[in-house]
Amino acid sequence: MERPFTDRREAGRLLAGLLQAYAGRRDVIVLALPRGGVPVAYEIAQALHVALDVLPVCKLGLPWQAELAMGALSSNGAQYVDSSLVRSAGVSEAQLQSAMALARIELGRREVRYRGERAPLAVAGRVAIVVDDGMATGASLKAAALALATLGPARIVAALPVAPAGSQERLGGAVDEFVCARMPEAFYSVGQFYLDFDQVGDDTVRDLLALAAPDDANGEAPG
Structure with a gap:
């Protein structure tokens, strides 16, 4: 078994190496699923010199087992059940x-917490690289991909440090490309593949988004 990632930022740097075909392109945007996907996505955006934004998605947990996802909603109204x-x-x-009504309320709160007054960056016509810190059921990632499809991206790329074997099939064609650093057969949880898998706080999300803030309204990466 390969050694665990030290933390999410190391995972992002390693994953960026698999995405070099998208480096330096003005038509590429990295979209993080908050909160755990943000440190991963930040490192990818920095390495590729492309813009970074968040795509809030809220998991729909079973009423009696909240951690088991029966679906998810995204901030632009797309849903997967x-x-x-x-x-x-x-x-x-x-x-x-x-569950959906509660998720919509929570999504509204997350938009304010993570972006503040900043509007979402433009996605239409661009390659959207959707990033999380790992995938278990794929519900959140599938909802994110369905949301993005309504915004007219040229291509949707799912990028993950780790996911179970066969994960691409679980997405049911919702993405155009699937890039994953590790796909182990023995998979119990995303956290087992990290030495540091502490919860990512809202302040960390805001700080990283501010550091990666674009130079213009279209979302050109700084520098």
């Missing part, structure tokens, strides 16, 4: 709608 899991778990329509 794992219908087979909803049916097999016996989740009622009322329970599903209640």
Whole structure:
């Protein structure tokens, strides 16, 4: 077994090496799934010299097991629901709608917390590299990809430090390209592949986004 990543920022630097085809391109934007994906995405954006933004997505947990995702919503209204899991778990329509309503409220809060007064960067016509610190079920990543598709990107690239074997198939064609540094057969949780997997705070998210703030409204990377 390969050694764990030291932390999310090291994972981002390693992942950036697999994305060199996108380096220095004005038509590329890196979009982080907050909060854990932000330190990873920051390192990728810095290494590739491209713009960075966040794409808030809220997981829909089962009513009695919040950590198990039955779907997810994104900040622009796109949604993904794992219908087979909803049916097999016996989740009622009322329970599903209640979870969605709470998720929409939380997404509104996250937009304010992470971006403040800054508007989302332009995505239309650009290559959007969607980054998280890892993938387990793929619900959040699939919702993010569906959200992006409505914004008219030229291409959607999913970029992950680690994911279970077979993860690309779980996304069901929602992305155009899947880049992953490690895809182990023995996968129990994303955290097992990091030495430091402490929770990422809102202040860290805001600080990294401010450091990577673009030079203009279209989202050109600084420098």
